[in-house]
Amino acid sequence: MQFDSFSAFLNMGGYGFYVWLSFGVSAALIAGLLFSSLTSHTKVIKQIGARQQRENKLRQVRKNRQNSTTNNPNEETQ
Amino acid sequence: MWKWLHPYANPEVSYHFTGKILPWLGALATLFLSIGIIWALAFAPADYQQGDSFRIFYVHVPAASLSMGIYFGMAIAAFTSMVWQFKLADASAAAMAPVGAIFTAIALITGAAWGKPMWGTWWIWDARLTSELILLFLYLGVIALHNAFEDKNLAGKAAGILTLVGVINLPIIKYSVEWWNTLHQGSTVSKLGKPSMSIDMLWPFVFCFIGFALLVATIICIRFRSEILTRNSIRPWVRTLVSEHLSKHIAQEKNNAI
Numbered sequence: 001m002q003f004d005s006f007s008a009f010l011n012m013g014g015y016g017f018y019v020w021l022s023f024g025v026s027a028a029l030i031a032g033l034l035f036s037s038l039t040s041h042t043k044v045i046k047q048i049g050a051r052q053q054r055e056n057k058l059r060q061v062r063k064n065r066q067n068s069t070t071n072n073p074n075e076e077t078q
Numbered sequence: 079m080w081k082w083l084h085p086y087a088n089p090e091v092s093y094h095f096t097g098k099i100l101p102w103l104g105a106l107a108t109l110f111l112s113i114g115i116i117w118a119l120a121f122a123p124a125d126y127q128q129g130d131s132f133r134i135f136y137v138h139v140p141a142a143s144l145s146m147g148i149y150f151g152m153a154i155a156a157f158t159s160m161v162w163q164f165k166l167a168d169a170s171a172a173a174m175a176p177v178g179a180i181f182t183a184i185a186l187i188t189g190a191a192w193g194k195p196m197w198g199t200w201w202i203w204d205a206r207l208t209s210e211l212i213l214l215f216l217y218l219g220v221i222a223l224h225n226a227f228e229d230k231n232l233a234g235k236a237a238g239i240l241t242l243v244g245v246i247n248l249p250i251i252k253y254s255v256e257w258w259n260t261l262h263q264g265s266t267v268s269k270l271g272k273p274s275m276s277i278d279m280l281w282p283f284v285f286c287f288i289g290f291a292l293l294v295a296t297i298i299c300i301r302f303r304s305e306i307l308t309r310n311s312i313r314p315w316v317r318t319l320v321s322e323h324l325s326k327h328i329a330q331e332k333n334n335a336i
Binding site for chain 2: 003012
């Protein structure tokens with residue numbers, strides 16, 4: 001251990017501001033990057049899922065429409 | 079060797095492979111970084127000239143050399159994608175760019191905070207600092223190009239050209255302290271064979287460097303996986319993976335509600 005007390009550790013031999021500024025900014029930037037990378041991964045999965053559900057719904061609607069026209073072919077002509 | 083490498087060119091295989099190594103990379107990064115940072119802050123000796131401000135070195139140098147290393151990796155990926163039309167390389171280049179930008183920013187900011195007490199100024203337009211700033215702008219340009227096109231192949235091509243043109247900046251950064259008179263000090267660690275550093279300063283540096291490198295690998299892996307998913311979103315394997323994930327998520331939310 002290079003420091004006698006906790007306050008000496010914070011003081012960093014007079015360079016405390018610069019040392020803690022460097023380490024603080026680095027930690028904050030890395031934490032931000034890590035956080036955004038993790039959340040964007042779940043966001044991508046959700047986006048793909050949402051698009052998939054929309055496509056499924058569209059397909060369902062189209063199928064229903066097709067079924068209704070094939071089941072009652074005379075409906076419109078009558 | 080090519081036969082062995084071939085399956086990793088498949089997006090599905092590399093997605094699952096990176097998923098498997100990701101927790102190990104993360105754990106190793108945490109281990110090395112916590113040892114290295116605590117060692118650097120509390121146990122490494124103060125420099126006889128620079129006092130305790132020297133502790134900034136343990137973040138500044140790994141960040142600066144990784145900012146160049148990531149760019150080199152990105153350039154290799156861009157070259158691979160251009161010559162062999164290898165789509166996964168584009169995904170990995172897109173994953174590397176933001177990580178490189180953040181580490182360049184860290185190198186610049188910690189450098190400024192080190193320069194103020196040592197040189198008396200936060201910033202000076204000398205060769206090393208200016209070329210590192212240009213590296214940051216190159217990264218920002220690459221990120222912008224990757225996001226500028228809806229068509230990811232086109233985006234990869236445009237960003238790849240910028241990446242390859244920007245490679246010229248790497249030797250300029252590396253040798254700027256030798257080619258020009260600059261305020262920036264010469265390299266301490268990479269003098270071949272004989273680092274001009276005492277052993278009790280070198281060891282914490284080695285831990286910090288390996289820790290940061292593993293951290294970079296971890297974050298690139300996470301981003302690479304997202305890139306694979308967005309680029310392959312209509313493939314059947316992504317569809318089943320996403321629907322499985324979402325159904326698991328919904329079940330979990332139901333459990334939480336109960």
